[in-house]
Amino acid sequence: MSDRWIGKSVKRVEDFRLLTGRGTYIDDHPPIGNIHHAAIVRSRHPHARILGYDVSKARAAEGVVGVITGDDVARETKPFAVGVTTPVHYYCAATDKVRFVGEPVAVVVARDRYLAEDAAELVDVEYEPLPAVVDPEKALQPDAPVLHDKVGTNLAGHRRLVYGDPERAFREADVVLRERFRFPKYGSTPIETYGIIARWEPDGICTVWSNFMGPFIMHPLTARVLGLPENKLRFIVPTDIGGSFGIKSSIYPYIALIALAAKHAGVPVKWIEDRREHLLASSSGTDRVAYRELAAKRDGTVVGMRFKWLDNVGGYIRSPEPGCSFRPTGNFVGPYAFQHLEVDASVVMTNKSLTGPNRGYACGHLYFETEGMMDRLADELGLDPIEIRRRNLIAPEQMPYRTPTGGYYDSGDYPAALDKAVQVADYADLRRQQARARANGRWFGIGVALAVDPSVSNMGYVATALDPEFRAKPEYLPKSGAVDAATVKIDPLGRVTTILGTTPQGQGHQTVVAQIVADELGLTPDDITVVDEMDTFTRIWSISSGTYSSRFGSVGTSAVALAARKLRAKLVDYAAHLMERPAADLEFRDGAVRPRSGKGPSYSVKDLAGRAHWNTESLPDGMEPGLQATAVFGFGVSRAVDAEDRVNSSNTYGFIAEIMAVEVDRRTAAITILKYVTVHDAGTIINPMIAEGQIYGGALHGLGGALYEELKYDDDGQFLTGTFMDYLVPTATEAPAEIEIAHIVSPSPLTPLGSKGLGESSSMTVPAVIANAVSDALRPLGIRITELPMTPSNLWEMIRQAGDRGAEPRASRAGHPRPEPDSRHSLQ
Amino acid sequence: MTAATVRLTVNGAAREGRCEPRKLLVDFLREDLGLTGTHVGCEHGICGACTVLINGDAARSCLMLAVQADGAEITTVEGLMRDGRLHPLQEAFREHHGLQCGFCTPGMLLTALDLLRTNPSPSEQEVREGISAVLCRCTGYHGIVKAVRAAAVTLAPSR
Amino acid sequence: MKPPKFEYHAPSTLDEALALLARYNGDAKLLAGGQSLVPLLNFRLARPAALIDLNRITSLAYIREHDGHVRLGAMTRQRAIEFSPVVARRLPLLREATRWVGHLPIRSRGTIGGSIAHADPSAEYPAVLTALEGEVVARGPKGERTLSSGALFETYLTTTLAPDEILTEVRLPVMPEGAGWAFEELARRHGDFAIVGVAAAVWRSGGRVTARLATAGAGGTPRRLRAAEEIVERDGLGAAAIEAAGRRASELVEPDADIHASADYRRHLAGVLTERALKRAAERAA
């Protein structure tokens, strides 16, 4: 097979339409007859009992054709299935109580959005306000207001997972370190917000167009909520989605809500979320309080860790939560070789908006904590942060590597990637610069962070949230899998069309697929038309379909390659029949079937296509007519979680090594990034330009979370960041001017092309690397960053307090009290 | 509230529509004139997705009423191509991967065009400041900055 | 996020606009560049019965030098100020401050009158007006009056303009030849309203230093830092005096906390930025 197109920075086929304003996003959907527009009435209260609704004024308002409230929702829909066993009833709108500011309580449908918003203001909802709680630790105190009476506590779920013998590891350790971390609540605020159009057909089918990105498990869940058989609910996703980063996986409750509104109003209904609604109530990662403990030997070998987490999922637990705690189960240990781990994960409900996947899903949290602990250990032992990591990395000879938590790292050379980062950053020189800067009184710091970058979630991980006893019940159905499908077909004149339903949000799937198919069939990408539109009625899909968890580069591309190979094999078989030669003598080369050696006729794709379509008699006996092949690719390593809570939560695992140098302004505490190096191993790279685009974008998401973005609430549950003036998305001036990217390539043995995903990429490392760099910069003051975001104001307050303490800071840390050998109670 | 007639020139063509005075220009362009290339991302002036040229100057179409545009000359992203060919700035965006999902792109292009008109050879920092008027969540701005700088070079002789 | 209903008028003369204002008796809002007002409408935080659009009153947009002052019509776009040769020559501080006002596409529409009438305490123009001892002209049914910055700004987003008055002109004294200037600002992101901003101008005449300092973002209104000015006027523009002026500045301001910064941080920044602004202005001064 020629290797011509894979590996090239082929320009994107998507660009022409997107650059000329001819994209087809949900809000651009061609006019639908009699379409009406929805406005959603939302709670102003963080926590209140709903006493009643008066919609008479709204119904009478100009242009209004329908109003639904929580009463209709309670009567006509079911709650969504949740990922825990506690009885949390999560409906598509509030029914009994409101549990966060912005929660939907009613929907108004009117002739246009302006009128719908006018009428929405006329909906009267009578509330009995209740006390609110937003802090996950306070929410677990006995006197805290309880959100869900049926649950009786704010704890939606709790698991204690034990791998190896952490008890012993901690008992026998030379060094035990503890730290508390706080990770903030932030989202990715795609510039295109949620959008839905729902239309009921006369035959009882409900068609929903939306910018939903998957996973398509939400389709059957939504069908059940609406009381529809799955094949009566049709999800269509337009070709273009204006960014998502995980956020649009959480649109599905609105699909149910708008579908119900359309049913009541008797007209097709369109709802485009506005930015205020998005900030109030779309989705974000969790804010988390974490208590970390690390046990190590004097030589720096980590022997065990303890994680205690409180993940704040907001007013309800919405699927796929509690992925916030368990998505990285297989890579809990990151790139490190330690074997003993205890995880105590609490999923807490408070009066904040709901959470879900956000770029790097749970990995930003994980590595912020782990990498912070590794630096503490380096400090404690007087070792360089690079050295401490080197001493703990999984060795390349150990690949493929089974982690203690069940992960199966398919390939990688972590030390080589770290070395590359050290070399590209010229780490030694950075340290020299730092020494000079420090001598001049400047706050200059260098940070390091490593991460195993998991791609393609195994849907089975969600069951880690359930107790093994529960999973052992005979009626329990185990879960596993990660599949994607693709069809490649050749029309009568030999042109190739590839059909997918992967819901890309800017990742350039059409381009990448054209490259792969071109290589497989010996054509050029221009010869291939790629149709990528999801339609649950016409595409082949499964529970895990969609574009999330960096799937496409790994599982989607595999399906495409396999489909193309199937078709190629068919072409060879067909040509063999025409040539009356054994297929083994022939090969597919440069767009034609040719003899492997010697002379003889060859048949081009075009030639074979014409014959196969025009003259089915020419096909060998038993060959299916038509030139098309569909492949459904699934990973054999996707298994259900076992009785010991081990699960290979993803399918391919890349690696990231980063080094960053920063300076903190001594007067204003503003942070400047001086150098940023990021090394990635994502296996075979199909299109370097697109891959690097993901890295640049991911890095800025991480930076946003570390420095700028936070969905903030006051203690009473009022939301403080309802505009883009308050929720700060980094602009071009905040983005690092230079990012040095380097690659290491360890092809995955599990995928036909050797590729892995890298869509989440540096979003999961930047919070860690910049926090470590700032900690290093402020080392002279004894400040260690354990909370984000690091706003200038927050940093300055810390610096001031350190100054007030006045102590010689280095000493205070060197004298960090050695914890009791049995440190369990500190976790309580 | 009575509807008003709005007559304006969009991408060189005379257009007309009727709408309520409260209708935002961006909604008018998208819904009444069918020009869906201009996007809506925040409706309060921050994201820049809705940026168009109004009498040659880049401005937010979500912060203007359609009636205010009566008599104005407007350029939207649909008007950038010439004779079926991409504008050099559009070319540069394609060449340097200045877009991923493409949602910010129309606003980015028109903002960059205005920037290059007022400052034909901007430094990297000036490009960053100029396009900081538009939020992009996909690209980390890297490709966009490269594209605008490259376009400055391509466009230079023609100016 | 669609605006509520309102009546809309686009008068072409100031008198018509004044008559309309009077007719609505406080229920109408003037629409200038719309860069602050339209977001408020879209969020439905403002619900005027009517909008009186000033954009068709061409006589309100001008930049003229007159009598030792530069007069700017209220409807002069911030963008026009940015590229005005008169402003560049006579009011370089205003020009520099303009670069800090949002972004170019915001400045395409935003006006100097709107910015000042809106009275956002973090805005740059009110600080410049204060530092340069400028005045604004307001027209109402009873005629015209001029107000100094101190007389105009009351508190957050509030001025002493009567509901039936229109701010028509901003008058800023021409900066003396050889004056140095600087606008220093720290914002969370480029183009954001300032956490704190400091406008500074200094000039020497006959061996004497004159200094002008005012803040944005360090209290409910722009604040003139007279006591800090006095330090450099007395002790000159040496490093020690500038530092002392900075320290004094942070004592003079009364900032509040918000989600972007604590009050103490703002107070601290007022000092740091005063120092930086004075330093840069001194370097530029002849």
Ligand SMILES: Cc1cc2nc3c(=O)[nH]c(=O)nc-3n(C[C@H](O)[C@H](O)[C@H](O)COP(=O)(O)OP(=O)(O)OC[C@H]3O[C@@H](n4cnc5c(N)ncnc54)[C@H](O)[C@@H]3O)c2cc1C
């Ligand atoms: C993304 C973004 C960033 C911004 N960043 C900044 C910034 O960094 N610094 C900054 O200073 N500003 C900033 N602004 C605001 C911008 O400068 C506005 O232009 C300004 O605040 C208001 O001016 P306007 O002409 O748009 O007034 P409008 O929005 O039209 O009006 C504002 C208010 O003033 C009243 N008003 C207007 N004109 C008159 C008049 N002649 N007489 C009496 N009352 C009048 C109106 O009735 C209204 O209440 C930003 C805006 C946006 C959207």
Ligand code: FES
């Ligand atoms: S939609 Fe106009 S600036 Fe965001």
Ligand code: FES
């Ligand atoms: S390309 Fe997606 S927001 Fe810019």
